[in-house]
Every structure is written in C-alpha cells, then in structure tokens.
Amino acid sequence: METTKSTAVANSNIAVIKYWGKRDERLNLPANNSISFTMDDQLQTMTTVEFDGHLKQDVLVLNDRPATSKETGRVTAFLDIVRKMTKIKTKAKVVSKNSFPKSAGLASSASGFAALAGAASRAAGLNLSLRELSVLARYGSGSASRSIFGGAVEWLAGKKKDGSDSYSVQLSPQEDWANLRNVIGVVSESEKKVSSVEGMWRLKTSALFQSRLKTMDARLKTVRAAIKRNTFEDAVIPIMQDSDNMHAVMLDCWPPVRYLTDTSFEIMEKVLELNESHGKPVAAYTFDAGPNAHVYTTEKYAHEVERMLKYTDGVLRTLNCKIGKGIRFVNEDLF
Amino acid sequence: METTKSTAVANSNIAVIKYWGKRDERLNLPANNSISFTMDDQLQTMTTVEFDGHLKQDVLVLNDRPATSKETGRVTAFLDIVRKMTKIKTKAKVVSKNSFPKSAGLASSASGFAALAGAASRAAGLNLSLRELSVLARYGSGSASRSIFGGAVEWLAGKKKDGSDSYSVQLSPQEDWANLRNVIGVVSESEKKVSSVEGMWRLKTSALFQSRLKTMDARLKTVRAAIKRNTFEDAVIPIMQDSDNMHAVMLDCWPPVRYLTDTSFEIMEKVLELNESHGKPVAAYTFDAGPNAHVYTTEKYAHEVERMLKYTDGVLRTLNCKIGKGIRFVNEDLF
Structure with a gap:
C-alpha cells in the first residue's frame, strides 16, 4: 500500500451522558452508550503522520516537545493496529499539537486519538469511512470515537464480542446547535x-x-x-x-x-x-x-x-x- | 404519675456503619442497621427536665440561650410522646448543655435526644429500661438510639411496622475498647x-x-x-x-x-x-x-x-x- 504524509484535525468533545466503564478492556468497548457535543476549534488537535522506512522506532513530538516514553508507547500501540490493518512494517513519525493544555479534563485524548486515527490511516494509504474511523479512534481512547463527528454524537456500546458494532453516529449536525x-x-x-x-x-x-x-x-x-x-x-x-x-x-x-x-x-x-x-x-x-x-x-x-x-x-x-x-x-x- | 426534676447525661456516638435513610419517616425507623462507638465525655450533653403546671408552653434553654422556635418545636414534639405515654398534660422546662458546638457534624442530636429521652422519661415518673430508652430516643433523632449504650453499639432496623423491634443493643462494652x-x-x-x-x-x-x-x-x-x-x-x-x-x-x-x-x-x-x-x-x-x-x-x-x-x-x-x-x-x- 502506498504511504504518504497525512494531516488530520479533530476537535475535543464533552459528553453530556458519560462514558465511564468498559465492557471489554482490550478492545476499549464501553459499558454503556454515551452522548456528547463536539467542541469548536478552540479545543483542537492537529496531527501529522508519516511512515518512514528510515526510522528505527516510532517518534512522537507532542506540543513541540519530544513525548515521554509512556505517551509514545500509547501511540505505538495505536499505530500497531494501523500497521496490522495494512501490513505496513515501517515505523512512523507523529507530530501533534493541541490548542489547549493536555490532561486537564479538556478531553485532549479525544481530539488527539481522533486526529491520529485520521492521519495515521490516511498516511497508511487507507481511506476509511467516518464510521470506520470512529471504530479505529476508539482503540486509542474511547471518547475519541465521538470526535470523528461534529454536532451531537452518540457512541454506541454495541453488543458484539469483536466490537464491530461499537461506533459513533451523529445525532444532529453542528448547524442545529448554533x-x-x-x-x-x-x-x-x-x-x-x-x-x-x-x-x-x-x-x-x-x-x-x-x-x-x-x-x-x-x-x-x-x-x-x-x-x-x-x-x-x-x-x-x-x-x-x-x-x-x-x-x-x-x-x-x-x-x-x-x-x-x-x-x-x-x-x-x-x-x-x-x-x-x-x-x-x-x-x-x-x-x-x-x-x-x-x-x-x-x-x-x-x-x-x-x-x-x-x-x-x-x-x-x-x-x-x-x-x-x-x-x-x-x-x-x-x- | 409523680413528676420530678430529672437530669441525664449522654454522649455522642460516631457511626462506623452509617444510618442514612428511613424505612418509616413518622416513626424514624432506619432503612438499615447501623453500628457506632459511643464517645467519651468530651462530646456530651447534659439535660434537665421538669414538668411544671405553671408553664403555658414548653421552655427550652440550649447552651445558656433561649432556643429558637424550630429547636423548641422539635423538643415539644418529643415531649408530646412522653406526655402521651404518661397522660401528663403539663408543659416542661428543658435546660440542655453541650460540651461542644451544635450541628457541626459532631452528632449533637444523638447525645441531645438521648439525654432528653432519659431526663424527660424520668421526670415524667417513668423508669424505662435501656432498650426502652433507645426506642424513645429514636423518635427524637435516629442516631440518639445508639447513644443510650456505651462502647460499640448496633441499632437494629427491625421489621415491625410499629417499630417496636427497632432498638439498639450493645455489641461490646467500652472496657473492651480502652x-x-x-x-x-x-x-x-x-x-x-x-x-x-x-x-x-x-x-x-x-x-x-x-x-x-x-x-x-x-x-x-x-x-x-x-x-x-x-x-x-x-x-x-x-x-x-x-x-x-x-x-x-x-x-x-x-x-x-x-x-x-x-x-x-x-x-x-x-x-x-x-x-x-x-x-x-x-x-x-x-x-x-x-x-x-x-x-x-x-x-x-x-x-x-x-x-x-x-x-x-x-x-x-x-x-x-x-x-x-x-x-x-x-x-x-x-x-
């Protein structure tokens, strides 16, 4: 598959009916449906991904600083899923920027993994539907599944063991919520x-x-x-x-x-x-x-x-x- | 029945398994058993009661000050129960002193109504057993039921509609908890x-x-x-x-x-x-x-x-x- 440098932008979302608890920890499947609104560009993550045969390991730059090994580990685990989907074996460079501070209850992992899902899948040559992207983003962080869509969004818990029915759907577009x-x-x-x-x-x-x-x-x-x-x-x-x-x-x-x-x-x-x-x-x-x-x-x-x-x-x-x-x-x- | 001026002292108790919720609001019956330890004399209420034919209404002096009408109302409701038990029709003077500030989560109503139950029943000429006192104190404040006993105490929720099986028992005397x-x-x-x-x-x-x-x-x-x-x-x-x-x-x-x-x-x-x-x-x-x-x-x-x-x-x-x-x-x- 042809790889290419790709950049995606996703916004954070703040749930009104919360996701708290999993029915499957490995697949990141939620115990219940949740509903959120996607935020405007003040709470945004932009992420660029490029798979690069010269790299010996994945490289993550987060908000202009080299990421910690814990952060890089979480991104590598996510990239491994994309690599598995595409048979790509090369490592990737990931550069990501938030418009707001990380880990402050402003849902940076939601916008972060949504943007990463978009950029990484596109960089790997995949052209996923929004529903497929919401499934992929879910592996990184549950709530990221909802950030794929704008407006009001519901993330379905689903019932299947493999999690294929746990994706997000738009309940109502952002135009309705001006x-x-x-x-x-x-x-x-x-x-x-x-x-x-x-x-x-x-x-x-x-x-x-x-x-x-x-x-x-x-x-x-x-x-x-x-x-x-x-x-x-x-x-x-x-x-x-x-x-x-x-x-x-x-x-x-x-x-x-x-x-x-x-x-x-x-x-x-x-x-x-x-x-x-x-x-x-x-x-x-x-x-x-x-x-x-x-x-x-x-x-x-x-x-x-x-x-x-x-x-x-x-x-x-x-x-x-x-x-x-x-x-x-x-x-x-x-x- | 012969009335007499009587004084009782009771200590506060702090539950380790909490009473929070009633199965009967009128009778002050708890939704669950609770367990507490009775505190030492630092958290104490002393109360003197005298029924007095000259009084036109119950008089309550709390910590050297005339009580509010709300406080007096609660005490009058309690005295009415004692009056009903004894056919006494006269009003009473009640003087009560805490060794600690009221309503500060130091369970002043527990020691307060336990002491009141003792002093009022004795003043009315009753000679109640500890179990009977714990039932009586319960009408004033649920947790007061436990302050009748020292040491470790369990207040039984009971099952009977009339609440006659909702009283406290001592699990272990204070000597065991030196x-x-x-x-x-x-x-x-x-x-x-x-x-x-x-x-x-x-x-x-x-x-x-x-x-x-x-x-x-x-x-x-x-x-x-x-x-x-x-x-x-x-x-x-x-x-x-x-x-x-x-x-x-x-x-x-x-x-x-x-x-x-x-x-x-x-x-x-x-x-x-x-x-x-x-x-x-x-x-x-x-x-x-x-x-x-x-x-x-x-x-x-x-x-x-x-x-x-x-x-x-x-x-x-x-x-x-x-x-x-x-x-x-x-x-x-x-x-």
Missing part, C-alpha cells in the same frame, strides 16, 4: 492524579456501578430525544444528574476516586441557583474526570454563565465554546 | 447547609440508594464480627468504604447533597497513605453529614493521626476521643 455553548471554567491545568484508565479500572470495586448502568437507559433516552427535537432545555436536568451519578460511583470505588473540588461544587450550586433564578433549566453543568466545569447553555445565557464562572474563586480562566465540526484532513503538514 | 480512639479533625463549626433530615428526604431521588442497601449486610457482618473479636484492624477498610458509599449516594441525589470538602478529601488521602506506610490498616476515616473527619485508630497511632490532622490545611482543631459510656442519671441539675 445557539448552544459550552462555557468552560478551567479550575486546574495540571495532570490529574488518577488517570481515566486507572479510574475506570477501579470500577470493579464499586457495588453502585452496576446500579448506574441500570439507570443509564432512561437518561440516554431523554437526552437523545431532546437532541433530536432540538430542545436543549429538556436535557438540562438529566445532563447534570448523569455527571453527579458518575462522580458518585467514582467516590464509591476503592480506593475512592475523586475529581471534583470545592470550586467544582461551588459552580454546581451556582448553576442550580441560576436555573432557579430564571424559573427554568437554562444551564447544565457536567464534569469529566477532572475538576473543570463544562456548563452547557444557550447563547442567551452564555455571558451570564461566563461572568458567574469568572467570579468563582478557584476558576483560572474561562472558555466560551461553540459546537464544532468532526474530523477533517488538511494540506498543511506539521513537518 | 485502646481505641476517634481522632477528630474539626473542619467546620458552622451549621450545615443541608440538614440530615432534608438530606435523607432527598434519597427518594437516588437510584443508587437501593443499591447501597443491598451491600450493607456484607459490611455490617464484617464490622460486627471484627467488633465481637475485638480486632479493630479488620473493620478499617469496610468503615471507610461505608462512609464513601454513603457520600456517593448523597451526591447522586437531586439536587446533589454534599458534605465533604477539599480538606475532607485531603484527610481521606492522608489516612490511606498512613495505612500504606504502616503496611496494614491502622486508621479508618469516617464522615457524618458534615466535613469533619473522624479517624478511628488505636492508641498507638493516635498521636500520628492527630499530628497529620493538625498539619492539614483547613483543620480548625483536633479532638482525641476515647470510647465512652452510655446514658446515666445525675443528681446535679441544670436549674
């Missing part, structure tokens, strides 16, 4: 103490986790229907409840996993007060595996939410994100 | 935002709560057996897990209930590190409906735990409590 915002309160930009992989691994110890899975379907149904109808308001409460539920299960693990800080909790309370003051649900908080607050709201209330976040002790900075595009291939390469 | 300490890190001395009553009321909204109830029996069995064998070490992990599990369920309620702060979480981590550094479980954290840390440990490690707490940012002061006595009647009255 009024939606994710106003982010960055509370920490440092790496989290307990990685998502480690955190999910501890789920075995939580008796409450099985109970979470049983209640997922009701929330999924409500949020999916609200998205299809384009009525964000109807999704607000279940979005917050799913975040709370996930963080509750984390706390029930042994040893307990905890990402929310006093600042996170203060933001949660303020969002509830905001909804109360407007007499209807206008904003929904959600927290990934980190303390950063993602407050989904409509354009009308975005400035009020941003002001609230700015005035909250412990918030380092805010980002006002629109809903963005799925993966795309570009002609400017990073090397 | 080496046990509860080293308390006081993180807040202000009243909690969400009362226990309100917090438990919200349990209806948590899907995880039913799952908690299903896992209680295993933890109860382990901790009960460890107490009977007098091997605290075997109870350490389930004690911490039960606290985590309860706070997880709280977070899963709607709106979410949250008592743990960054300081609480830091203490949790430090306790886990302490156990790791000793290569065995020597200390167990547990948190009631508040941010204050209760760290059960043995005499040998109590100073190390206390030092750790003192050096934790956000800890206002520490208390090193021994295991204490159950209710007793005294001759010095408060008025």
Whole structure:
C-alpha cells in the first residue's frame, strides 16, 4: 500500500451522558452508550503522520516537545493496529499539537486519538469511512470515537464480542446547535492524579456501578430525544444528574476516586441557583474526570454563565465554546 | 404519675456503619442497621427536665440561650410522646448543655435526644429500661438510639411496622475498647447547609440508594464480627468504604447533597497513605453529614493521626476521643 504524509484535525468533545466503564478492556468497548457535543476549534488537535522506512522506532513530538516514553508507547500501540490493518512494517513519525493544555479534563485524548486515527490511516494509504474511523479512534481512547463527528454524537456500546458494532453516529449536525455553548471554567491545568484508565479500572470495586448502568437507559433516552427535537432545555436536568451519578460511583470505588473540588461544587450550586433564578433549566453543568466545569447553555445565557464562572474563586480562566465540526484532513503538514 | 426534676447525661456516638435513610419517616425507623462507638465525655450533653403546671408552653434553654422556635418545636414534639405515654398534660422546662458546638457534624442530636429521652422519661415518673430508652430516643433523632449504650453499639432496623423491634443493643462494652480512639479533625463549626433530615428526604431521588442497601449486610457482618473479636484492624477498610458509599449516594441525589470538602478529601488521602506506610490498616476515616473527619485508630497511632490532622490545611482543631459510656442519671441539675 502506498504511504504518504497525512494531516488530520479533530476537535475535543464533552459528553453530556458519560462514558465511564468498559465492557471489554482490550478492545476499549464501553459499558454503556454515551452522548456528547463536539467542541469548536478552540479545543483542537492537529496531527501529522508519516511512515518512514528510515526510522528505527516510532517518534512522537507532542506540543513541540519530544513525548515521554509512556505517551509514545500509547501511540505505538495505536499505530500497531494501523500497521496490522495494512501490513505496513515501517515505523512512523507523529507530530501533534493541541490548542489547549493536555490532561486537564479538556478531553485532549479525544481530539488527539481522533486526529491520529485520521492521519495515521490516511498516511497508511487507507481511506476509511467516518464510521470506520470512529471504530479505529476508539482503540486509542474511547471518547475519541465521538470526535470523528461534529454536532451531537452518540457512541454506541454495541453488543458484539469483536466490537464491530461499537461506533459513533451523529445525532444532529453542528448547524442545529448554533445557539448552544459550552462555557468552560478551567479550575486546574495540571495532570490529574488518577488517570481515566486507572479510574475506570477501579470500577470493579464499586457495588453502585452496576446500579448506574441500570439507570443509564432512561437518561440516554431523554437526552437523545431532546437532541433530536432540538430542545436543549429538556436535557438540562438529566445532563447534570448523569455527571453527579458518575462522580458518585467514582467516590464509591476503592480506593475512592475523586475529581471534583470545592470550586467544582461551588459552580454546581451556582448553576442550580441560576436555573432557579430564571424559573427554568437554562444551564447544565457536567464534569469529566477532572475538576473543570463544562456548563452547557444557550447563547442567551452564555455571558451570564461566563461572568458567574469568572467570579468563582478557584476558576483560572474561562472558555466560551461553540459546537464544532468532526474530523477533517488538511494540506498543511506539521513537518 | 409523680413528676420530678430529672437530669441525664449522654454522649455522642460516631457511626462506623452509617444510618442514612428511613424505612418509616413518622416513626424514624432506619432503612438499615447501623453500628457506632459511643464517645467519651468530651462530646456530651447534659439535660434537665421538669414538668411544671405553671408553664403555658414548653421552655427550652440550649447552651445558656433561649432556643429558637424550630429547636423548641422539635423538643415539644418529643415531649408530646412522653406526655402521651404518661397522660401528663403539663408543659416542661428543658435546660440542655453541650460540651461542644451544635450541628457541626459532631452528632449533637444523638447525645441531645438521648439525654432528653432519659431526663424527660424520668421526670415524667417513668423508669424505662435501656432498650426502652433507645426506642424513645429514636423518635427524637435516629442516631440518639445508639447513644443510650456505651462502647460499640448496633441499632437494629427491625421489621415491625410499629417499630417496636427497632432498638439498639450493645455489641461490646467500652472496657473492651480502652485502646481505641476517634481522632477528630474539626473542619467546620458552622451549621450545615443541608440538614440530615432534608438530606435523607432527598434519597427518594437516588437510584443508587437501593443499591447501597443491598451491600450493607456484607459490611455490617464484617464490622460486627471484627467488633465481637475485638480486632479493630479488620473493620478499617469496610468503615471507610461505608462512609464513601454513603457520600456517593448523597451526591447522586437531586439536587446533589454534599458534605465533604477539599480538606475532607485531603484527610481521606492522608489516612490511606498512613495505612500504606504502616503496611496494614491502622486508621479508618469516617464522615457524618458534615466535613469533619473522624479517624478511628488505636492508641498507638493516635498521636500520628492527630499530628497529620493538625498539619492539614483547613483543620480548625483536633479532638482525641476515647470510647465512652452510655446514658446515666445525675443528681446535679441544670436549674
């Protein structure tokens, strides 16, 4: 197969119904469906890949610095999948740049592995469909599967043992969500103490986790229907409840996993007060595996939410994100 | 029946397997058994009661100040039960003193209603057994049922509709626990935002709560057996897990209930590190409906735990409590 230097761009996504727990660890298959919105270009990864017969090992440059061996190891494991698909034996050079800090609960692994899936498969001469790309990206990081699509996206858990039915589908294109915002309160930009992989691994110890899975379907149904109808308001409460539920299960693990800080909790309370003051649900908080607050709201209330976040002790900075595009291939390469 | 001025003293207790949720709200019957240790005289309430035909309404003096109407209302509701048992129609004067601040997660309602149950029943001319006192105290505050006994105590949920089989029993007398300490890190001395009553009321909204109830029996069995064998070490992990599990369920309620702060979480981590550094479980954290840390440990490690707490940012002061006595009647009255 003809190899070529290829560059892909993908954006991060922030789930409103969370992925937390796997039905198959090796294949990275989720225990439940999840739903997210893809973010705009403020939360973006651009990645260039070239397979090169001269290289003795894979080389990864991340945000202008040589990657750690742990980071390179994860990328090599991913490239091995592409090599297996294409019978390519050569090593690759991978250069990747985020528009935002890594591992700060801004879902850099989602945009990162989505962009890598695109660039690596294209560089290897493959021309995968979006669905195939979402399956491939999943091997790198579960949530990366969703970043292949723009707008509102659902990642299906699937039932098959080989994971071939676990891919993402677009629920609604980004054009439908021109009024939606994710106003982010960055509370920490440092790496989290307990990685998502480690955190999910501890789920075995939580008796409450099985109970979470049983209640997922009701929330999924409500949020999916609200998205299809384009009525964000109807999704607000279940979005917050799913975040709370996930963080509750984390706390029930042994040893307990905890990402929310006093600042996170203060933001949660303020969002509830905001909804109360407007007499209807206008904003929904959600927290990934980190303390950063993602407050989904409509354009009308975005400035009020941003002001609230700015005035909250412990918030380092805010980002006002629109809903963005799925993966795309570009002609400017990073090397 | 002959009435007389009576004074009782009861100590607070801190549960190691928590009471959180009721099977009957009117009768204050718990959804599950709970296990606690009764604290020493540092966490004590002394209460004097006298029924007095000259009074037009019940009078409550709490910590040298006239009580609020809310506090008086709760005491009147309790006195009504005693009046109903004895056909006494007169109002009562109640003077009560805590050795520690109210509503700061130091279980003042446990010692308070245990002492009130003793003093009020005795003042009304009743001579109740300890078991009967534990049933009576339960009407005031569930956990007060346990403060009737010293040492290690289990409050049985019971099954009967009328609650007559929901009383406390002593698992092991305080003499068996001369080496046990509860080293308390006081993180807040202000009243909690969400009362226990309100917090438990919200349990209806948590899907995880039913799952908690299903896992209680295993933890109860382990901790009960460890107490009977007098091997605290075997109870350490389930004690911490039960606290985590309860706070997880709280977070899963709607709106979410949250008592743990960054300081609480830091203490949790430090306790886990302490156990790791000793290569065995020597200390167990547990948190009631508040941010204050209760760290059960043995005499040998109590100073190390206390030092750790003192050096934790956000800890206002520490208390090193021994295991204490159950209710007793005294001759010095408060008025």
